[in-house]
């Protein structure tokens with residue numbers, strides 16, 4: 001029996017993680033659930049899985065607390081999380097908290113426990129990749145592309161046998177839209193992702209291709225591979241999630257349905273494989289797979305991410321903070337879609353470069369970029 005914690009349990013990845021766990025009651029025991037709000041859904045999850053601990057960021061109502069099972073203790077926020085980790089023996093912690101708020105919990109898990117971290121929060125790796133060397137052995141990526149590459153690279157020597165790795169991208173909702181029209185797209189349109197159902201932040205990041213840019217940086221750190229050997233390929237069907245080309249010209253691809261439960265299933269049972277209840281891929285139903293090169297001119301965020309990745313820290317931390325704010329401002333209607341890369345570049349150019357930092361300083365750097373982007377972006381309407 002493995003003990004598991006799910007951070008961000010009410011979000012897209014969180015609920016899908018619990019869906020898998022629900023199917024293997026004799027394999028997993030949920031010890032901790034963590035969500036921002038004390039919502040009805042969280043209460044339902046607590047009643048079903050009866051964890052020892054439930055954490056919320058916001059203060060719950062008295063009524064909500066009253067309904068908790070008697071065996072479940074409630075704590076508040078990151079401090080409560082840190083405190084409860086002292087008492088729990090966790091084999092695996094799933095961090096499915098989206099955006100920059102997922103970074104701090106990752107650090108707590110890595111520094112204060114020996115648990116494996118099943119990581120869906122890519123911001124952790126992008127902002128802190130340069131400081132995670134003691135921890136890579138304990139990080140299993142949940143992002144579908146990286147999970148695919150993780151599986152593919154298992155039996156290969158990255159520095160000797162691998163020519164390049166390929167991250168596939170659906171291309172987002174604006175793949176075929178001319179660049180002139182991108183200026184006018186509404187948040188509602190950007191939130192309609194053609195393939196994946198995800199949280200708002202990552203859906204907008206997918207529309208700008210910043211998500212793919214983030215994933216390039218994520219792959220660089222996870223697999224210790226230079227940026228020149230990381231390729232992005234548009235693959236609208238999202239059936240192939242990652243590919244590895246070996247130096248002798250063979251191309252390995254990992255395919256599965258467009259369903260996050262496949263990578264989550266793999267990670268939950270890692271290092272073993274377990275027979276699944278999920279319906280595997282039927283290629284005759286898929287019919288055909290298509291590929292095209294990304295449009296670098298149209299999706300500037302992808303280019304920005306490669307450049308920032310090559311520069312490394314602290315720019316990577318700034319990128320994460322600036323993008324978080326830019327996406328928020330876009331969703332609030334304060335900047336337009338093409339302002340997103342413009343604002344990010346402005347922030348990157350304005351922040352100090354010769355910073356020496358450690359793991360502790362990262363969050364404040366991310367926040368610094370976030371706040372600066374908030375401030376500058378809020379006046380974009382007047383300036384442009």
Ligand code: MN3
Pocket residue numbers: 143144145215
């Ligand atoms: Mn992905």
